[in-house]
Amino acid sequence: MPQYTIHVNGQPKTVEADSDTPLLWVLRDNLSLAGTKYGCGIAQCGACTIHVDGNAMRSCSLPISKVGDQKITTIEGLSENGDHPLQKAWATHDVPQCGYCQSGQIMTAAALLSKNKRPSDDEIIETMHGNICRCASYTKIKEAIKAASKL
Amino acid sequence: MTKNNPYTNSRRDFLKWGMASGAGLVVGFNFIGCQSDTAPVEIMKAMPSVWNEFDAYIKIGDTGLVSIFSQNPEIGQNIKTSMPMIVAEELDVAWRDVIVEQAPLNTDWYERQVAGGSQSIRQGWTTLRQAGAKVRHILLKTAAQKWGINIEDCKVKDGVISNPTGEQLSYGEIAAEASQQTLPEEVELKDPKEFKIIGQSKKNVDLNGIVTGQPLFGYDIKKEGMVHACVMRPPAFGMELVAFDDTAAKTINGVIETVKFGDKVAVIAENTWAAMKGKKALTAEWKQVEKAEDSAYHSEQLMLHLSKKADEPRRVDGDVDIAFAEADEVIERIYEAPFLPHNCMEPMNFYANVTEDKVELEGPIQTPAWQQDRVSKILDREKSDINVKMTRMGGGFGRRLYGDFGDEAAEISSLINKPVKLLFTREDDMTAGTYRPASAYRFKVGIKDGEISAYHLTEAFYNGMMFGQMPSNFPCGAITNYRVDCHNIKSNITTGAWRAPYANFLAFAEQAFLDELSGILDKDPVEFRLELLDKAKSDPVGEKYNYDADKFASVIKLAAEKSGWYNRGNKHLGFCAYYSHNTYVAEVAEVELSEGEPIIKKIYCAVDCGIVINPKAALNQIEGGIIDGIGHAMYGDFSFAKGQPQSDNYNKYRLIRMMEAPEIETHFVESYNDPTGLGEPTLPPAGGAIANALFSATGKRFYKQPFVKEMSLLG
Ligand code: FES
Ligand code: FES
Numbered sequence: 001m002p003q004y005t006i007h008v009n010g011q012p013k014t015v016e017a018d019s020d021t022p023l024l025w026v027l028r029d030n031l032s033l034a035g036t037k038y039g040c041g042i043a044q045c046g047a048c049t050i051h052v053d054g055n056a057m058r059s060c061s062l063p064i065s066k067v068g069d070q071k072i073t074t075i076e077g078l079s080e081n082g083d084h085p086l087q088k089a090w091a092t093h094d095v096p097q098c099g100y101c102q103s104g105q106i107m108t109a110a111a112l113l114s115k116n117k118r119p120s121d122d123e124i125i126e127t128m129h130g131n132i133c134r135c136a137s138y139t140k141i142k143e144a145i146k147a148a149s150k151l
Numbered sequence: 152m153t154k155n156n157p158y159t160n161s162r163r164d165f166l167k168w169g170m171a172s173g174a175g176l177v178v179g180f181n182f183i184g185c186q187s188d189t190a191p192v193e194i195m196k197a198m199p200s201v202w203n204e205f206d207a208y209i210k211i212g213d214t215g216l217v218s219i220f221s222q223n224p225e226i227g228q229n230i231k232t233s234m235p236m237i238v239a240e241e242l243d244v245a246w247r248d249v250i251v252e253q254a255p256l257n258t259d260w261y262e263r264q265v266a267g268g269s270q271s272i273r274q275g276w277t278t279l280r281q282a283g284a285k286v287r288h289i290l291l292k293t294a295a296q297k298w299g300i301n302i303e304d305c306k307v308k309d310g311v312i313s314n315p316t317g318e319q320l321s322y323g324e325i326a327a328e329a330s331q332q333t334l335p336e337e338v339e340l341k342d343p344k345e346f347k348i349i350g351q352s353k354k355n356v357d358l359n360g361i362v363t364g365q366p367l368f369g370y371d372i373k374k375e376g377m378v379h380a381c382v383m384r385p386p387a388f389g390m391e392l393v394a395f396d397d398t399a400a401k402t403i404n405g406v407i408e409t410v411k412f413g414d415k416v417a418v419i420a421e422n423t424w425a426a427m428k429g430k431k432a433l434t435a436e437w438k439q440v441e442k443a444e445d446s447a448y449h450s451e452q453l454m455l456h457l458s459k460k461a462d463e464p465r466r467v468d469g470d471v472d473i474a475f476a477e478a479d480e481v482i483e484r485i486y487e488a489p490f491l492p493h494n495c496m497e498p499m500n501f502y503a504n505v506t507e508d509k510v511e512l513e514g515p516i517q518t519p520a521w522q523q524d525r526v527s528k529i530l531d532r533e534k535s536d537i538n539v540k541m542t543r544m545g546g547g548f549g550r551r552l553y554g555d556f557g558d559e560a561a562e563i564s565s566l567i568n569k570p571v572k573l574l575f576t577r578e579d580d581m582t583a584g585t586y587r588p589a590s591a592y593r594f595k596v597g598i599k600d601g602e603i604s605a606y607h608l609t610e611a612f613y614n615g616m617m618f619g620q621m622p623s624n625f626p627c628g629a630i631t632n633y634r635v636d637c638h639n640i641k642s643n644i645t646t647g648a649w650r651a652p653y654a655n656f657l658a659f660a661e662q663a664f665l666d667e668l669s670g671i672l673d674k675d676p677v678e679f680r681l682e683l684l685d686k687a688k689s690d691p692v693g694e695k696y697n698y699d700a701d702k703f704a705s706v707i708k709l710a711a712e713k714s715g716w717y718n719r720g721n722k723h724l725g726f727c728a729y730y731s732h733n734t735y736v737a738e739v740a741e742v743e744l745s746e747g748e749p750i751i752k753k754i755y756c757a758v759d760c761g762i763v764i765n766p767k768a769a770l771n772q773i774e775g776g777i778i779d780g781i782g783h784a785m786y787g788d789f790s791f792a793k794g795q796p797q798s799d800n801y802n803k804y805r806l807i808r809m810m811e812a813p814e815i816e817t818h819f820v821e822s823y824n825d826p827t828g829l830g831e832p833t834l835p836p837a838g839g840a841i842a843n844a845l846f847s848a849t850g851k852r853f854y855k856q857p858f859v860k861e862m863s864l865l866g
Contacts, residue, residue, distance in 0.1 A: 001404055025424040032373060034368075037496075075363065087362040091354060091362065094354050096355055097227035097228075098497070098543070098547075099367070102361050103364045106362060124809075125809050129808055129810055134779075136775045136778035
């Protein structure tokens with residue numbers, strides 16, 4: 001199996017994986033970073049959202065062979081102590097229900113806030129459109145993003 | 152209620168076993184904290200060096216830190232926080248000094264380790280309160296004995312006991328001694344007006360783990376020597392496996408072997424991707440051995456049955472046929488809904504390790520005792536050999552009541568002699584599923600002198616009939632001639648409970664019908680419902696009916712008031728009220744037209760669920776239920792062709808997204824009554840509320856779900 005060295009959460013990691021393996025499974029199986037979730041495998045739900053050079057991307061649809069030296073950030077690396085403004089706002093607003101979609105939601109929102117410090121309601125809704133929450137915690141997600149944008 | 156003496160060996164073994172699994176969790180909690188919303192920093196007592204066990208729920212450490220086991224499966228309804236809150240309340244400790252651990256299955260210790268029917272809190276209420284209060288009692292007794300005073304002279308606040316002279320003893324200091332005392336049978340409980348924890352919003356105890364991506368879910372399980380399995384199942388219902396070819400699958404890097412069991416073939420692999428790819432590479436020959444059903448057939452059968460009476464009616468008051476014959480006008484409407492997949496965000500999965508001396512099962516399951524039971528039969532093993540641990544679940548919605556995936560994992564592990572994690576892909580999840588059955592309702596009403604003289608409801612349902620009490624639901628009791636008939640039609644498609652079974656569609660059908668009826672009778676929709684309730688109360692028809700007319704009227708009035716129903720002017724509001732799972736809910740939807748397109752702007756919701764345990768968490772359930780209800784009523788579209796599901800992933804199955812989720816304003820009926828449940832009851836009325844508001848905005852009535860299919864017919 002081919003070897004790849006990728007940059008994940010600030011560290012180089014060398015992994016062995018078939019070239020078509022989605023980064024999602026490399027993160028979860030090879031690197032034990034299980035915070036990035038599988039929901040659909042076809043870029044429809046956002047559960048697998050990570051940052052690639054600061055942009056929100058679907059790791060289920062990014063093969064390991066295409067990662068190269070781009071910088072990958074996962075939910076585990078979003079902040080040192082779990083205290084990113086969004087993580088704090090998620091706590092204050094007690095957003096999660098089952099919680100499964102939430103790391104993807106936070107990663108999508110974090111990429112938005114890094115580029116747009118004060119997004120409007122419409123910008124939030126538009127950006128978050130790709131992230132499904134089957135428990136429908138949407139009202140809370142929206143509130144928490146707005147609160148975090150003010151932190 | 153706990154059944155055994157807490158000091159038997161089984162108790163100790165159980166705790167050891169529980170602790171082994173929870174050890175990581177406990178350390179993690181140091182960091183997570185369970186502090187109240189207002190606590191700015193994470194203050195918490197130190198991890199104890201000695202834990203003192205009291206009962207199936209409570210351990211108290213020498214530092215005063217308290218550990219509470221949460222007995223029921225957590226599917227996102229937040230009982231892992233709410234149930235321990237109830238114990239902590241009666242124990243009289245500060246919530247910030249509490250850590251929570253998920254209890255494994257233990258049928259000797261816990262009575263109902265089930266997540267279903269919105270019953271966890273309602274049925275656990277007294278047991279959990281007693282559990283906390285009994286331990287509080289023996290702690291106080293121990294302190295009183297030390298001081299040589301009466302127990303009544305001791306006071307306790309936040310786990311610190313004091314006597315009239317001001318001396319103090321903390322729970323931590325006396326826990327070892329107190330744990331040797333015998334627990335009383337029953338003790339007096341607090342006056343709910345004195346609750347300090349119940350009624351305050353407490354954060355989800357897994358919150359930190361969730362927002363930092365900790366491996367809390369079944370899909371995240373990783374264990375020594377574990378392999379991964381994906382399974383090829385029959386592509387259509389009613390099919391059998393004739394032969395399969397795994398040559399291509401076996402050439403895939405990481406695929407270890409394949410194994411056939413029943414009509415299924417598992418691909419065993421070193422990692423998830425190889426298992427998924429391996430499964431795709433399998434080819435097989437199938438034979439149709441039972442009817443290949445399709446949606447047109449389903450619909451046809453439903454309609455056929457609706458035109459007939461059942462052999463045994465479910466309820467009869469008076470005689471509807473005579474009343475129809477004498478009526479001035481007879482109105483009839485039919486409502487129809489499709490099969491629906493559950494689509495939990497976390498696809499089905501389970502871990503199993505079957506060895507000679509034990510069977511270890513771990514994963515997302517709403518019914519761990521049934522899981523143990525079935526696996527004991529499948530593998531022909533003693534139940535006592537089978538341990539079941541519950542992970543946090545990425546949604547349940549009824550799907551994880553059925554542990555077919557747990558059975559599969561156990562079977563595979565026993566065949567390959569390895570620990571295995573079985574994983575459904577999204578496609579497996581949507582196509583191998585247990586579904587909400589398709590159903591249809593016919594309402595036939597007779598009108599005489601401007602009032603309803605007869606009401607005949609006929610149900611046609613696949614693989615089921617409405618629950619026992621439901622034929623006596625509203626408006627039963629308010630109508631002189633009343634009849635309910637149900638038809639259970641057999642289908643080979645696997646079906647099961649789906650969030651708020653029966654009610655999830657019947658509520659829409661009934662409430663959309665009543666809305667239309669109020670128009671025909673020229674009555675205000677809210678006044679019309681109140682009149683019926685008044686009738687049921689003042690002059691009830693027939694035997695007992697299944698609701699409290701006063702409570703029902705209260706939520707209706709509250710929702711009407713808060714939504715400005717009587718001053719709605721040109722606003723397009725739709726009203727709906729429904730009683731399910733012991734909870735009364737009324738919802739008002741507001742629809743706006745934006746360039747002719749109807750937009751669901753807002754939902755006003757009034758709820759009577761008894762005392763509210765954890766307000767923010769309650770709102771999560773309420774809002775989630777409403778948006779879920781809107782989503783499936785609007786978009787939930789699923790069909791079969793030749794026994795084969797026609798959607799297998801989110802590109803072909805639309806779930807509601809943030810853009811379509813309206814604002815929600817909730818009002819609770821203030822109550823000190825025992826709590827009911829919230830996981831389900833706000834979902835059923837949502838479809839009716841939006842259908843009625845859409846009618847107000849567009850003049851179009853909806854009779855079939857999903858509405859979006861009929862929206863194109865709007866002008
Ligand atoms: S798993 Fe990647 S978008 Fe759904
Ligand atoms: S919280 Fe359950 S899917 Fe979002």
